[in-house]
Amino acid sequence: MDAGRSDIVSLTFLGGADTVTGSKFVVETSQSRILVDCGLFQGYKKLRARNWHDLPIDPASIDTVVLTHAHLDHSGYLPLLVKSGFAGRVICTNGTRALCGLLLPDSGYLQEADARYANRRGFSKHRPALPLYTKADAHHALKSFSPTPFGERIEIAQGCSIRFRYAGHILGAATVDMVADGRRIVFSGDLGRYGDPLMFDPEPIPQADYLLVESTYGDRLHPDVAPQQVLEDVIERTVNRGGSVIIPSFAIGRAQALLYHISAIRRRGRFTDVPVYLDSPMAISATELFCEHTDDHRLSIAQCRDAWDDVIYTREVEDSKRLDTITSPKIIISASGMVTGGRILHRLKQYAPDHRSTIVMAGYQAGGTRGAALLRGEKMIKIHGDYVPVRAEVVELDMLSAHADQHELLRWLGSFVSQPKECFVVHGEAEASDNFRLKIAEELGWKARVPEHQERVELA
Incomplete structure (x- = not known):
């Protein structure tokens, strides 16, 4: 001063x-x-x-x-x-x-x-x-x-x-x-x-x-399209080819929004046999906090519970590892949103090389992150010191931002x-x-x- x-x-x-x-x-x-x-x-x-x-x-x-x-x-x-x-x-x-x-x-x-x-x-x-x-x-x-x-x-x-x-x-x-x-x-x-x-x-x-x-x-400008319709289309074509939908997600906010939209799709009778996994201990805890802080958002406690009632939580490490052994179609939401760390790195090592699967980028990707590299169409991404081929479909849902x-x-x-x-x-x-x-x-x-x-x- x-x-x-x-x-x-x-x-x-x-x-x-x-x-x-x-x-x-x-x-x-x-x-x-x-x-x-x-x-x-x-x-x-x-x-x-x-x-x-x-x-x-x-x-x-x-x-x-x-x-x-x-x-x-x-x-x-x-x-x-x-x-x-x-x-x-x-x-x-x-x-x-x-x-x-x-x-x-x-x-x-x-x-x-x-x-x-x-x-x-x-x-x-x-x-x-x-x-x-x-x-x-x-x-x-x-x-x-x-x-x-x-x-x-x-x-x-x-x-x-x-x-x-x-x-x-x-x-x-x-x-x-x-x-x-x-x-x-x-x-x-x-x-x-x-x-x-x-x-x-x-x-x-x-x-x-x-x-x-x-x-x-x-x-x-965000696309003027219904996010549930786009998400439903992505899930349908991925499941039809026998793949899994992998969604790198911010544990706070984005994961809860994704669960809300997926739940609404499933309530219409779609993909009810496709399990939905929330593969992030922090996202699981944040989802529980959403029900505790209803003064901060539009949903009631009942609506919160309805939105993620049939989600499978993989809080423990061993439960998370078992996801890679399940060969049938599934939806996995895992942190982090820009693919900078966390369990999503292990999920991508398993599913990015799979041409049947889809990686859904549902938020902003800062320059220099793996998420930005995926959106650029990079065919190889570096994870834990190794290069992993990207053969899965990569989709951006920026209307969910x-x-x-x-x-x-x-x-x-x-x-x-x-x-x-x-x-x-x-x-x-x-x-x-x-x-x-x-x-x-x-x-x-x-x-x-x-x-x-x-x-x-x-x-x-």
């Missing part, structure tokens, strides 16, 4: 700028330092390498962390932040706290497991390979969480207050309406879809001096009754963000720009 000016409020982009992942935004006032989101970088190796770099600010100097939602690109750096000296509160919604209770320990566990596997197989250039943080680190970080309800304005640090509103997207996801030393700063987090059968519509916000808006699908598309993002922006002084376009690949910046300027007449990584701006 400038010692000669006590009225400065600044915003620094430590992640989520010029890329989709690694969300970290620092708000500094004369009295406090707030970090909004604390995510991991994912995708390309050069981005993942940032997770190992020290932050340009001392974690111990941060007063409070505010989370928009639980996905790891928004929350996954927290265990390392706490391990590095952060001792303040983590403010989030109740749903986000519940999901982080699953996601963060699982992230630590997977990193430990991947490090052990790399050391055992010897395919890492590091000797020894180490995890970024451990499961124990994650559990320690969870002690800092302080959940708060939607709709209540609360003081989170001296001179700084926030209010959470529904963002849709996933359980507990929120926009952040912050007032910091008189400046009103709104963070969109990740916005969901309008008319989603599970999640609420993104809640309108009337006003902001400064706005950070995501642009994951800032240059795209939990992210608002360009029109929906503009619809949410249109709910503001006055123009922000400046709109920062974040959370997007370079082309998507720049395209959306132009759309905002053309259609709304707002001042909008794409910030650079580690850029610092003063808010007048």
Whole structure:
């Protein structure tokens, strides 16, 4: 801070700028330092390498962390932040706290497991390979969480207050309406879809001096087709040729939406003899949480139970391994959604070479991930140090995305009754963000720009 000016409020982009992942935004006032989101970088190796770099600010100097939602690109750096000296509160919604209770320990566990596997197989250039943080680190970080309800304005640090509103997207996801030393700063987090059968519509916000808006699908529109019909067609042709449908899925949100649509198809009498497996302990636990947090979504407890009543849960490792010995057609939903780790890697080693089977990509695939490689039509993908041939059909169902598309993002922006002084376009690949910046300027007449990584701006 400038010692000669006590009225400065600044915003620094430590992640989520010029890329989709690694969300970290620092708000500094004369009295406090707030970090909004604390995510991991994912995708390309050069981005993942940032997770190992020290932050340009001392974690111990941060007063409070505010989370928009639980996905790891928004929350996954927290265990390392706490391990590095952060001792303040983590403010989030109740749903986000519940999901982080699953996601963060699982992230630590997977990193430990991947490090052990790399050391055992010897395919890492590091000797020894180490995890970024451990499961124990994650559990320690969870002690800092302080959940708060939607709709209540609360003081989170001296001179700084926030209010959470529904963002849709996933359980507990929120926009952040912050007032910091008189400046009103709104963070969109990740916005969901309008008319989603599970999640609420993104809640309108009337006003902001400064706005950070995501642009994951800032240059795209989702197909105007019924997801159940497309999914039904995929299942039918796969089963007819004797194959299995393998769906890499985000354990939080996407897995529950897929189960909802598959259940609706089966209630019409279709594929009732084709077993459906949820092959992810975290997705299983998240599905159970969905029934416990009905205030955060559209479904009643009865509707939740109906949607996944006949699903076979493979929580234990041995049950998961047995899936590869079942030769008859089946539907397997397994994490992770971008095929970056977890059980889906073992499923793909078994089913990607099978020309009868189908791999269904049902969400956004960041550049540099195996999911993006599959969508590009790569015929070989690297898993656990080995190259696996891809002979299975690969299908993209981007209408199932939990992210608002360009029109929906503009619809949410249109709910503001006055123009922000400046709109920062974040959370997007370079082309998507720049395209959306132009759309905002053309259609709304707002001042909008794409910030650079580690850029610092003063808010007048």
